[in-house]
Amino acid sequence: MNVLVTGGAGFIGSHVAKALSRAGHVPVVFDSLHNGKQEAVLWGEMIKGDVRDTAQLSEVIRTNGIEAVIHLAGLIEVGESVKDPLSFYETNTAGSLSVARAMLANGVKYLVFSSTAAVYGSPVSEYLKEDHITQPVNPYGWSKLAAERIFLEASATGGLRVVPLRYFNAAGADPEGELGENHNPETHLIPRACLAVKGDIPALTVFGDDWSTPDGTCVRDYVHVTDLASAHIKALEYLVKGGESRPFNLGTGKGYSVREIIAAVSEAAHLPVPHAFAARREGDPAVLVADSGDAKAILGWQPEHSSLKELCTTAWKWFSRVE
Ligand code: UFG
Numbered sequence: 545m546n547v548l549v550t551g552g553a554g555f556i557g558s559h560v561a562k563a564l565s566r567a568g569h570v571p572v573v574f575d576s577l578h579n580g581k582q583e584a585v586l587w588g589e590m591i592k593g594d595v596r597d598t599a600q601l602s603e604v605i606r607t608n609g610i611e612a613v614i615h616l617a618g619l620i621e622v623g624e625s626v627k628d629p630l631s632f633y634e635t636n637t638a639g640s641l642s643v644a645r646a647m648l649a650n651g652v653k654y655l656v657f658s659s660t661a662a663v664y665g666s667p668v669s670e671y672l673k674e675d676h677i678t679q680p681v682n683p684y685g686w687s688k689l690a691a692e693r694i695f696l697e698a699s700a701t702g703g704l705r706v707v708p709l710r711y712f713n714a715a716g717a718d719p720e721g722e723l724g725e726n727h728n729p730e731t732h733l734i735p736r737a738c739l740a741v742k743g744d745i746p747a748l749t750v751f752g753d754d755w756s757t758p759d760g761t762c763v764r765d766y767v768h769v770t771d772l773a774s775a776h777i778k779a780l781e782y783l784v785k786g787g788e789s790r791p792f793n794l795g796t797g798k799g800y801s802v803r804e805i806i807a808a809v810s811e812a813a814h815l816p817v818p819h820a821f822a823a824r825r826e827g828d829p830a831v832l833v834a835d836s837g838d839a840k841a842i843l844g845w846q847p848e849h850s851s852l853k854e855l856c857t858t859a860w861k862w863f864s865r866v867e
Pocket of ligand 1: 620621622660661662711712713714731732733734736748749750751752762763764802825828832
């Protein structure tokens with residue numbers, strides 16, 4: 545299939561384009577390059593544009609014979625969303641509305657949407673399933689939940705079929721070393737631990753050691769970006785085979801604490817991770833772990849690269865590369 549990948553120059557999008565190409569599809573990347581990087585577009589053509597420009601999207605869909613869309617373009621910084629919520633609604637929500645409009649105008653049916661575990665808010669159960677209450681605790685989560693809603697409404701009235709994929713903590717890097725994380729500023733735990741090892745930042749700040757978790761630090765479900773990428777292909781196949789519109793969680797079902805991550809990065813790098821403890825970060829839940837049973841049973845997805853060791857060794861290989 546000819547597949548439009550919005551945000552295809554970003555961290556997850558670039559891995560998705562690679563996975564599409566490997567699976568025999570033709571990715572066409574559409575990215576504003578505000579956060580994405582041209583050098584990450586190694587599979588498929590790169591078209592510069594903003595997803596809010598419905599006319600340009602329509603034109604790209606028509607001229608490239610697009611048959612499906614994987615929509616990842618969006619703003620991702622939770623902290624930034626608290627400071628500037630409207631930008632998040634503009635890009636993530638209005639941008640998604642524009643994608644839906646352009647698809648409907650051109651008869652493109654299949655959509656895989658990059659959503660997030662942030663749609664759940666504070667967990668009320670140990671493992672989060674897709675039917676867990678959706679009560680986001682920041683504008684980022686709300687902007688993605690509203691986008692999910694738009695797509696599901698468009699699906700209910702016919703025309704679109706959509707799978708929102710709710711990622712837990714995306715991490716790691718392409719095992720073949722071709723792609724990796726390149727955020728600016730970089731706020732995520734594993735990349736910051738790598739940067740601390742390299743001395744690019746003085747130390748990793750650990751946000752709180754007084755959480756009600758086994759070692760006092762927050763627990764998250766880290767899932768390898770290559771496994772996330774493969775889930776997009778599975779979701780696309782599911783839709784083409786007639787699967788109903790519905791969200792799927794993507795995580796491993798196993799949580800690791802910040803201390804465990806620090807130890808694993810240190811082992812991967814064969815060097816200590818300089819770190820210091822500080823106060824809790826606002827908006828952080830203590831524990832966030834997925835129940836991805838449905839993605840496994842229904843999509844036939846299986847994480848293959850998400851062991852703690854592979855997450856940290858691939859991330860370290862990427863961050864320690866010589867450019
Ligand atoms: N952490 C630190 N120090 C840092 C960075 C993070 O201690 O410098 C801790 C955080 O407090 C948290 C854990 O490491 O407990 C993971 O934090 P990240 O910033 O790497 O990721 P988040 O869990 O905050 O959020 C990620 C994505 C969001 C997404 C969410 C869904 O960034 O976009 O997962 O679970 F919504």
